[in-house]
Amino acid sequence: MKRRWSLLAWMLMFLALASTALAQPTITGTVAGVDKYGNVGLDLLTQALLDAGFEFGDLIQVDLPAESLEAPFVTAYSDVDVGSLLVRGPGGDGTKNVVLAINMGNFASFYGIQDGDVVALSLAEKGSYLGEWLIRQLQRTNERADYPSDEVFANFREVAVGGMGKGIYYRCSSPVNNELARAAYADALIKEAGIKTVINLADGPEELASYFKEPDFNSPYYQELYEQGQVIALNMGIDYRSEDFQAKLKAGLEFLLAQEGPYLIHCNEGKDRAGFVSALLEALLGASAQEIKEDYMLTYLNYYGVEKGSEQYEKIAESNILAALRDLAGLPKEASLEEADLVQAAEAYLEEIGLSPEQIDLLKAKLTGDAA
Incomplete structure (x- = not known):
């Protein structure tokens, strides 16, 4: 009986996670600008992703016009390794626009992104980067x-x-x-x-x-x-x-x-x-x-x-x-x-x-x- 209940519990957990992933919507945005570093700003506010159920530490699938890739949803460039991709919600501020970037790299030139391009964001893995993100959280003041x-x-x-x-x-x-x-x-x-x-x-x-x-x-x-x-x-x-x-x-x-x-x-x-x-x-x-x-x-x-x-x-x-x-x-x-x-x-x-x-x-x- 205990084994049966244990198996049932694992099945319920799996179904809960699967339903969360399936319920996660695809969010579509447009490239609103590229800064001098090649970071790509979307016309999506960070809060739009948070409201849709995305959380910092999630791995996001990014569908570009010519290819698809995966990147963690983070708050700062230093949240990922040099040369790594990121979907950035700047400082965790919901009023800031979502940014696609490469830490110490040029996202726009590498992937050929221009103003007006359409980008789709969807959940790849829930929380798979959370531990890594938490250890890199840094705070400072300007006082x-x-x-x-x-x-x-x-x-x-x-x-x-x-x-x-x-x-x-x-x-x-x-x-x-x-x-x-x-x-x-x-x-x-x-x-x-x-x-x-x-x-x-x-x-x-x-x-x-x-x-x-x-x-x-x-x-x-x-x-x-x-x-x-x-x-x-x-x-x-x-x-x-x-x-x-x-x-x-x-x-x-x-x-x-x-x-x-x-x-x-x-x-x-x-x-x-x-x-x-x-x-x-x-x-x-x-x-x-x-x-x-x-x-x-x-x-x-x-x-x-x-x-x-x-x-x-x-x-x-x-x-x-x-x-x-x-x-x-x-x-x-x-x-x-x-x-x-x-x-x-x-x-x-x-x-x-x-x-x-x-x-x-x-x-x-x-x-x-x-x-x-």
Whole structure:
């Protein structure tokens, strides 16, 4: 009798799950826009998916005009590995439009998506990504009082790993775009550090001009550097394998070669684009994978209070910067980086983007010497 009831219970559970899947509707939307990173915005609000029974952590089938694929329903790009697909409900906010994206990639160009294309979303697997999504949930505030120092708040730091010189290379959140309420703090810190040359990965000249006119603009040192020709504004995407990214990075590094340090590289948060470029330069100067990982993850300690060495810490590192290092080194997923020649991998990438061996040697020389 007990066995019969157990079998009946399992059958009822199976039927309940099956009925949930069958009841899940297909939601159809239209591509409303593509941003400069290639992320595809739909004319669907996140709340429309939530109201239809979709939940964060579900695996969604995405039917594009020419093909079908599957991606988890998540809230942030960092909820998936570098190079992975996602259906994003930005920040879990129901009033925000649903976004189709590739973490650190260009969804629109890869799949040939244009404005007006019709996309259908349906349930592939209920909750199959939930555990992974939960461990990656990160929260931060934009209130200075919630952080122990200006440096932590602005994600500001000197990078001096491997053969890098002292006081020569820095990274931080944007000292000019005040969207995160950190610009004035970052500006004061780069002035104190004596920054002479800035590579802005995030903005173009038009964006900079608009920031200078904002009522809350308070970054006079950055504006002074820009007016003196010491800032290059690259307006880069995030796909480090794309031609656009590589052409602009080449221009930025050639600008660095023509200028004097100390140097600053930043994007908006100082996390993704600045994180990749910093890792590339650290590898070039002989830093170990562990040193690169620790510098990259310091951003997650600063912004989100992620505990060093925790499961969450290791998961974020594995799916982001370590995945990128393996890609640069031509290694398969989850391969050990202990024996990888990261200097050679960095040199190969820099040659791929168009720098000559002489320029690469000069770049090394620029970053190994201590600041005067």
